[in-house]
Each structure stands twice: as structure tokens, then as C-alpha cells.
Amino acid sequence: KQEVTQIPAALSVPEGENLVLNCSFTDSAIYNLQWFRQDPGKGLTSLLLIQSSQREQTSGRLNASLDKSSGRSTLYIAASQPGDSATYLCAVRTLGTGTASKLTFGTGTRLQVTL
């Protein structure tokens, strides 16, 4: 059974710092890994999707890496801003029952960027 772990559960950094969020998963037979952002009381916004054959993806100040063999992904946020404060979730897609794939989520890292 796939298990996804995100450490730390919460993180507070001053504005301007570069930071790394970690995600690990137990089953390396994944199709892709997706990073989401969730603001309090809101839905999930997709940030980056890394396919299993890729090593990294970049979008603006965000860079996500994937090491499938070791079951790890990192989300790097450069020059953090107060607007980056949110909960960041990672999810991996693996084969589910039958032919349908499934997303397994971590419990998230709650990030606070202070002035």
C-alpha cells in the first residue's frame, strides 16, 4: 500500500528565504507526482506535475524534483513571500484497483512566511 509522508508538518520562515519542502513515498512504481497548494478553507490548486520519467519541473519561483528510486520529491521555493503562506500537499499517482489509477496524498506541510 502506497504511503506518502511530508516532513515537516509545519514550517515558518522569514520573507526572502529559500526553502525546501519534502515528500517521501513507499512504492516507487508511480506514474507521476503532483504538488498542490491549499489556502485555508479553500480547494487544492495544482502547482507542478512531474512525470515518472522526469527529474524535475519548474514554474516561476517553484522547482520540484523527483527521485523515484529513493521515493523522494522536494519542492523548492525561491525568495519566499508572505503570499506563499499556505499548506503544500504532494500526491503520487499509482495503479489502483483494476485499471484505474489512484492519487495518494500526504498530510501536507503548513508554511508560514513572516514579514
Next chain:
Amino acid sequence: NAGVTQTPKFRVLKTGQSMTLLCAQDMNHEYMYWYRQDPGMGLRLIHYSVGEGTTAKGEVPDGYNVSRLKKQNFLLGLESAAPSQTSVYFCASRPQGARNTEAFFGQGTRLTVV
């Protein structure tokens, strides 16, 4: 750009009452999903659908039913609500085809059962 829309956004039910949550997507996606999010547990899959007229059970299906009569809509029903079903419910959709496709989520429905 509506994307995935969930109705209602908030609801309070009494134990034993029934209700239906509606999810609508305008992206012509084949796959649709219902998740629940509880503190400290991450999102867990309740039911999903791989196309119009199909449904399947996820990890935590007990106490819920679903229907996908139209491709764009996926309904989640609670026949007899219980306090354990207090949660935030999210609907998601994604295209068919390669499994390397992005999932899109709605804004959530916050349900409280008292």
C-alpha cells in the same frame, strides 16, 4: 473558466438526515473523484468514476453512494448522515488517456453533522 464546481459550499446536517453533494466540471473530463479531507489524515478517496454511467469504490466508501448520469456531473449522496461524516469533501476530475494527466479540484464542501 469554471473548472470544477461544487455545490453547496457549506452544510450542517442532523444525524440521520440525507443530502446530495453535486460536482460539475466543464472540461469534458472522463474521470471524476470524490475525496474527504480530515485533519491529520490527508485526502482519502471515497468513490470515483471512469466515465458516464460508471462508478467504483475507493478507500472509504461506506455510508456514501454516487451516481454519474451525465458526463459533466458526479453526485455524492449520504443516505443517513453520521457525525463521523463531518469533513471537507472535495471533487476532482482529470482527462482520460495517459495516466500522466493533472487532476483538477473543486473548492470543497464543508459538511458538519450534529
